[in-house]
Amino acid sequence: MTKSTTLTVIFGVLIVTTLTTVWLRALPQNLTLRFHPYVGDKPLVLYDQSYKNPGGNGDFSIRDFQLFISNIVLDYSSSSIKEPESYHLVRFDDNTAFDKIIIPEIKIQNLRQLSFAIGIDKKANGTLVISGDLDPNSRMAWNWQVGYKFLLLEGMLTVQEEQLPLVYHIGFNESYTELNFDVSNEKISNNGVIDFKIDLLRLFQINSSHLNELTNQQSSEVIKYIDMSELSHVKFSPDDVRIIAKGFHDFISIL
């Protein structure tokens, strides 16, 4: 095979591959949102693995971690799709590396932006409607007068051999947080997957990197964290809930 023939073949293969990719993306296909739990830069391993208390002494482990992702909206250049009954319980059991939400048979080409919320919107949170993964008899339901936990995080902090239970049940309408993601084509794999990172440490951040992103400023500020032993349980105290829910803005990012 001559050099020019070889180049022609390679060029041809590239064209065919590109056209196939473009053609495949133009067809309706499943869009998969995969959520990978992390503690900082380490993947979350339930029960067995310990992590350093980010703002104080001791190490913590996590037994249970669940959260609601809701109201998924897909924005294209001139249209948008709102997923019906869009209430998804994302949970991590038996150290599965990720949990996923599948949006079936949609056009992925020209997808510009993806939006969803952490928590349950006020309307659904105030009723007993059974929609998507909402279930008033589930672990994520408090009772019909209070609504749902948006996030459930339970574990144990060990400080000098003393064990302190960690209970974070974060709810209330004020905590409902909408997130927007730019999803240009390179962030979606050819098989329609977007990988997200959920970083637990963001919940315990005192200063938010979100503010820096908004002002487009590069911050040299060292991130400070809450001492988990000082805030080991958050349930109904509005001030405490606000402190943790503030971290929802930075909680999820595209991997």
Next chain:
Amino acid sequence: MKTANIVVVIAVILIASTIYYLNNKKPVTHLVEFTAPFVFGRFIIPPNNPLTMESVLLGKRLFYDPLLSSNNQVSCATCHKQSLAFTDGLKTSVGVSGIPLAFNSMSLVNLMWGPRHFFWNGRSSSLEDQALQPIQHADEMGRNIDELIVDLKNNDTYINLFMLAFGEISAQSIAKALANFQRTLISSNSRYDQYLRGEITLSSQEENGRKLFMAHPDTKVTLRGGNCIDCHSQFLTSGFSTVFDGFSNNGLDNDQTLKAGLFSLTKNEAHRGLFKAPTLRNIAVTSPYMHDGRFATLEDVLAHYNGGIKRSKTLSPLIIEADNIPKTQNDHISLNLNDNEITAIIAFLHTLTDEEFLANSAFSNPFIAENNND
């Protein structure tokens, strides 16, 4: 000759297809119509076992028939008595061997909702799978399933009932029938249900107990709570249905005496000592309590949560953390409820008794009715 051959071939095909049709003919069945409160939520009936009247009728007869045991003296109803919300009042049940079993008899109620795993340790993932286990267990009913099928095939009543329900007598159809009868055991007319429907009001003590039941305590906002809701859902009062959320280590034993529980199914160390949170429907008539029946009264149960908790590796953080006074030390785990609050919670638990369910003839022993008619 040629014509004769064709006629013979056609005849053979006709006979074969008739035999095939008769052997595979599905009986004409009728679906059960039932109602349940919408707050119970979604329910699951396996697509391969529709809830038919014929299967329920058969299942009810099997449930009450001691023919299902090796000594023909023990039926499902021996350990699941309707007047006791389908429990038996014993610490742990006793079957054909006379040897006390490892577990307390579980109440059979609202089984289409709640945890998708059955038995205290969740070892069975469907009612159909669950149904055959006690029959074959050496200490429970000790019955060889093949021998049972032979006996059923020699019984005209059962031949008729099985044909109407499933068209055959098999281990699978026995399991399906028993599962479907149990699915019909719906309790939804307790005073709590009547309260939820707006038909009655609870007494002030019961209402106080209801509020305590539904609350995880939070001393930061002076919210007092009995912490029941953390394991028992607000309407079903059972454990939760998703994955293994309906299982918990509620502090009965320390690490030295901790039983395997859910670990025996999952082999996950995080599940050691976790047991199924049972329904609290009709709890006032289902003593004794816990997986091994260690507590004789509801007062004993409340005393456990109010100071009797034992630490172990898998003890729920929710139980350790739940306290009605600000924690000063972590050694002693207690809800720190006062006597009035304990009495109120017990008063609320009594509102979960459904007298109509406990006496509903649709669930009662068909052999007694037949004997009365004779």
